Amino acid sequence: METFKAHLDKFITINEEEFASVISFFQVLKVKKKENLMLEGDVCKFKYFVLEGCLRKFFVNEKGVEQTTEFAIENWWMSDTFAFEKQMKSDFNIQAVENSRILAIDFQSQELLLEKHPVMERYFRMVYQTAYAAAEKRIRYIYEMTKEEYYVHFSTLYPWFIQRIPQYLIASFLGFTPEYLSEIRAKLRS
Numbered sequence: 001m002e003t004f005k006a007h008l009d010k011f012i013t014i015n016e017e018e019f020a021s022v023i024s025f026f027q028v029l030k031v032k033k034k035e036n037l038m039l040e041g042d043v044c045k046f047k048y049f050v051l052e053g054c055l056r057k058f059f060v061n062e063k064g065v066e067q068t069t070e071f072a073i074e075n076w077w078m079s080d081t082f083a084f085e086k087q088m089k090s091d092f093n094i095q096a097v098e099n100s101r102i103l104a105i106d107f108q109s110q111e112l113l114l115e116k117h118p119v120m121e122r123y124f125r126m127v128y129q130t131a132y133a134a135a136e137k138r139i140r141y142i143y144e145m146t147k148e149e150y151y152v153h154f155s156t157l158y159p160w161f162i163q164r165i166p167q168y169l170i171a172s173f174l175g176f177t178p179e180y181l182s183e184i185r186a187k188l189r190s
Contacts, residue, residue, distance in 0.1 A: 003051050004103060007075045011126045012119050022120065025113040026103040031096040038094040044083035046104040050074050053100025056169060057092050068172040071097070071165065077127060097165060142175070150174060151184050 005019050014022065031037060031053075038044060040059060048055060055078045057070040069092070072078035083090040087107055105113065114121050141150055151174060155162045161170065171181040 001051075003075065004049060007049075008123060012123045014117070014119060018117065018119075022113065022117055023103075025109045026105050029102050029104050031100050031102065033096055033099050035096045036093060037096070038080070038090060038092070040091055040093050041089055043087060044080045044090040045087075045106050047077060047079040047081075047084055047110065048072070048094070049077050049103040049105075051101045051103060053102070054097040054165065055094055055100060055102070056097050056173075057094050058172065059092050066172055067175075068169055071161070071169075071173065073161075073164075077131070081128075097169065147174070147176060147180070148184050148187070151176075151181065152188070 001019075001023055004023065008014060008019070008022070026049075028051075029037075029048075037046070037048065037055070050072045052074060055072045056068050057072075057078060057080065058066050058068040061067050070078065078094060080090040080092045080094075082088075083092075084107060114124075141153060145153060154170075154174060167181060168178040171178045174181070176184070
């Protein structure tokens with residue numbers, strides 16, 4: 001739990017006693033590689049914080065191809081935020097990319113947490129602002145950069161992803177086919 005406490009400390013100040021209370025609102029889950037945490041059409045019941053491992057959020061397009069929209073590694077959150085907040089069916093799937101250990105909080109527990117610890121409202125606001133800003137940048141990169149520039153930018157910004165995440169998932173996230181990503185990588189090596 002030290003990972004989560006250290007993450008909270010970046011945004012808010014809580015003592016050990018408050019942290020013990022905060023953490024009591026969460027479940028600790030261990031999930032295996034390729035295990036699904038949520039399927040498209042399920043009500044989004046949980047928000048996940050990654051302690052160890054990696055999750056991905058994706059949908060299956062009209063051609064039956066998986067399109068990854070988001071990854072979450074250590075200290076990152078994952079959920080279908082809109083579906084979670086509205087407690088409605090999701091248009092996404094959430095799956096473990098690696099064996100992972102995560103914290104999960106359901107909607108009712110989150111509401112109780114925020115009521116008991118108002119400082120967590122500030123924490124979640126700051127996390128959402130950071131995530132929203134990152135999403136805005138990603139949208140701009142998609143429109144402004146060529147596919148090759150986008151890959152180079154992504155691999156420069158997140159070199160550990162390139163080593164850690166399977167290439168077909170990186171291709172899915174960047175909006176490429178795995179074959180096209182292989183072509184880009186081969187071109188850059190030559």
